Amino acid sequence: MSSTSLPVAVGITGGIGAGKSTIARIFSILGIPIYEADSRAKWLISNSQSLKSQIISHFGEQSFQDGSLNRSYLARKVFSDQQQTELLNSLVHPEVAKDFDHWMNIQKSAYVLKEAALLYETGSYNNLYKTILVSASDQIRINRVLKRDPHRTEADIKNIISRQWSEERKAALCEFTIQNNGTELTIPQVLAIHNQLMSEINR
Numbered sequence: 708m709s710s711t712s713l714p715v716a717v718g719i720t721g722g723i724g725a726g727k728s729t730i731a732r733i734f735s736i737l738g739i740p741i742y743e744a745d746s747r748a749k750w751l752i753s754n755s756q757s758l759k760s761q762i763i764s765h766f767g768e769q770s771f772q773d774g775s776l777n778r779s780y781l782a783r784k785v786f787s788d789q790q791q792t793e794l795l796n797s798l799v800h801p802e803v804a805k806d807f808d809h810w811m812n813i814q815k816s817a818y819v820l821k822e823a824a825l826l827y828e829t830g831s832y833n834n835l836y837k838t839i840l841v842s843a844s845d846q847i848r849i850n851r852v853l854k855r856d857p858h859r860t861e862a863d864i865k866n867i868i869s870r871q872w873s874e875e876r877k878a879a880l881c882e883f884t885i886q887n888n889g890t891e892l893t894i895p896q897v898l899a900i901h902n903q904l905m906s907e908i909n910r
Contacts, residue, residue: 721841724848744823
């Protein structure tokens with residue numbers, strides 16, 4: 708890979724509570740830049756005038772209050788309606804894709820990680836070199852989320868899990884899987900994937 712080449716884009720995903728952000732941090736210790744798509748989506752919603760205009764056009768002026776996203780209002784409009792959820796995603800994800808491309812153009816590493824909860828659901832995995840799935844059992848994921856977000860109930864988390872793609876469906880599309888059930892060491896799994904990616908990219 709020459710110094711003028713763009714990095715290779717690799718995706719990392721996992722259902723709620725799987726621990727994808729924790730695994731991504733291990734990659735960052737190895738010097739791999741991480742693009743946090745979900746955090747950037749929230750930033751773009753509040754800071755991209757074109758995206759704000761589109762959201763207001765589709766969901767109403769109440770979508771924003773004093774220039775900030777009215778999260779409770781939008782959640783009521785979107786959360787229980789799959790079509791509305793898909794509509795919001797269809798507005799946000801193209802903006803995130805453009806932002807990611809701009810970010811990637813200024814990175815100097817051999818590869819970068821795009822961390823996103825809905826990597827497969829949005830189809831963005833099609834634009835990536837490889838994808839990594841961070842996997843854990845439903846009960847472990849529920850316990851983790853209950854511990855970190857005490858305001859959530861087990862029913863809330865099960866509802867979110869039911870709306871996300873199953874582990875099996877995602878596993879069929881990924882090139883790498885990291886087991887994060889607490890029974891298998893994660894660092895050796897990360898190192899094995901990192902070494903394989905570096906070997907392929909520098910071939």
